[in-house]
Amino acid sequence: MVSGPCGASDAAGEPRRSDPLYELIDGSTAIVRGALDAGCTFFAGYPITPASSILMAMLRRLPAAGGAAVQAEDEIAAIGMCVGATLAGARSMTATSGPGISLMSETIGLAVMGEVPLVIVDVQRLGPSTGGATTVAQGDVQFVRWGTSGGYPVIVLAPSSTAECYALTRRAFDLAERFRCPVFVLTDKELALTTETVAVVPGPPPVPRPRRAAPPSAGAAPAHRFEPAADVTPMAHVGSGAPVRFTSSTHDEQGFLTKDPVTVGRLNEHLRAKVMEHVDEITMIDIDLQPGASTVVVSYGVTAGAVRDAARALRRRGRQVSTLTVQSLWPVPGPALAAVAATHDRVVVAELNHGQYRREVERVVAGRAAVVGLHRTDGGLITPEQVAESVR
């Protein structure tokens, strides 16, 4: 760590015209902007540290942007309202932290079963349980993936910087629409609440991608289509003229309850295939390979910052290291991870938990390289120095 200031300035103290311009914002603000730019029209949430600033910003900003936002009576109601609003044509988001995700668990399953596009922001704090409300952690990585009964896939994106908080929230809305399923934006206390200089993207606000809605005259056409299994049917809204039958129970293509094994088998294969057969389309990773490096450091979220910092410092000292930041945590970008691992001897997985994503990396690397974990669970951040020490 370099210490001390430098008194000298550029020639004649001329201001450095900065291109692009920078502004100071935190991750929560970036998430709110991303949601608004993605066309979010409904937000419901319940106060919880460290996610409350998203709730408060949405309550103030969404009505002015033509939508509606409410503080619900609990997290169960918050996500339930989001589901209802989405069925009525809205684009919905909720934001909470680990304890709130626990309460939302059952409705996450409902959204999976009923194929509801939904964005859920998890601002992680240290667990288990109420844990540390103002303390950083990355302990919900497996929880958000497996946090509802049945084991069916959801999509999880993890921004690793303030700028990515904006970009990945927008991407989350697009993926939710594309695959009609809950999409998590998995962030944490530090990313959400740390203020940072971020480059301003010039230009007018982006035009949200319109929802692929079923035509109102659909009449007797099936509301849900299970085949081809990997295809996603356009959504029908209540009150749009097309008869809409939504159910969280096993159902046929008309939305009526059924236990017919053939129909149920098709339904569940569809829920699996529509996400898992599109891993390549969903994959977002940031690979920074260095020729000659024997170690690649894999990380995500706030920890990726320390890894980038460590890589910069190591390379300045003439050392070689590769890095890989995973933005799309789930479904696991297996082929991309395996390909990078295959060109290195060691894979270090750095994360603020006891190795939750390391087990996924071990699974896809399947012995092509040694996989080791770098963990921290005391509420502090993994530091660039720790990362540097882990690199051989």
Place this chain on the structure above:
Amino acid sequence: MTAAQPAAARCATYRNDRTYPFCPGCGHGRILDRLNDALVALGRDPREVVIVSDIGCSGLSDQYFVTDAFHGLHGRSITYATGIKIARPDLTVVVVMGDGGTGIGGAHLLAAARRNIGLTVLVLDNLNFGMTGGQHSSTTPDGAITSSTPHGSVERPLDICATVGVNGAAYAARCTSSDSDLSARIQEGIECDGFALLDIWGPCTAHFAARNGASRQRLAATLDRLGFATGVLHRAARPEFTNAHAAACRGEATPPPGRPEGAEPLAAPRLRTPLRVVVAGSAGAKVRSAARLASRAALLSGLRVTQRDDYPVTVQTGHCVASLVLSPEEIHFSGVERPDVLLALSADGVARTARQLAAMGPGDRVFVLPGVALGATRATVTTIDPAQASGTLAPRQVALYALAVALLAMDALSEDVLLAAADAATGRHAAAANATVRRAAATVECRTAARADACGDP
């Protein structure tokens, strides 16, 4: 969010051709027939009616209508209905739930009544859990034998109507499934502008009636013993939620979010390497706002900045520590394990940053307020005395004063950018911050000139 609709088609029936699945004698089918009668009488376009149900025998109800239908999780129907109603206030939203749902979803029932949101809730109250085998529910009368109260229930049944009535509902009625005026009551509920609830008694024939009897007389006697009146029990005129909420939001002064605006740098960066600054103080001492001002000043110097705040959940007591990284290049890591500069403003702050202080070495700088005790440190310690600036420096200005002195003394930021950042603050805060920065600059000038004895207010 409203969709264009073709002209409403008047419907002879809102039932589809599917047969009810209920047990012989069960009241559920009768209640659904009365709901159908009410919809026919009202003549609402079936494409603009949504029936929302949840779990239990009542949860099967939505499948027997040509309206839109939503079947969800136990006791949560009101939450989906609320979302639908907020997104499409023009729709007629009818919730069909059971007395199990009013138990597990009690919080939603209360909140919906308090909001007075325009839903019509029909509680198909069969006095027990039918589908799962006759266990006691939120409305099982005390003394009743159920599969989970073999010795008789000792819990007081929930008075649903009274509960929603005193908590803001627009309409509450208690009926039985065989009432001749049931469809008229359901119509009233649907027509009412606000939260309407009908608690419709119809004991489960398979379980409750088999164990406790359910003749009309017996039901009447139970209602009488409990003091549960029947008929329309409550009517109140209150603003309906979706209207009231939209109106309140229209009054909101916040403009729609504009496009993000960047700041044009006013000066060249004075730093060539990152400077990590920790401001260690107490809650209420404006530590975070001082750090915000410094962050803005760094932005105006063309630097990259991160500001990380650390404070307990009880934000008005204990420590408040702001960590700043100021750097001429991209900052990837906002953590500060070893500060280049630490400002020790209070005992709380010092206690919280003991590890960082211990990590500091010679060449690192600690600025400390008089009277704040520091542990042993290898860093260079300088005392900043706010009294030096002026006798009138408000306690809320001390953090900014100390931070400005430190940053100016280290030549990390110029007085000009600090003043520009101060001026960007709101209203009277700007004037106060501006004055504080000027005092800090005067102090630093005196120190630099080694005339500390001559230093006073600028």
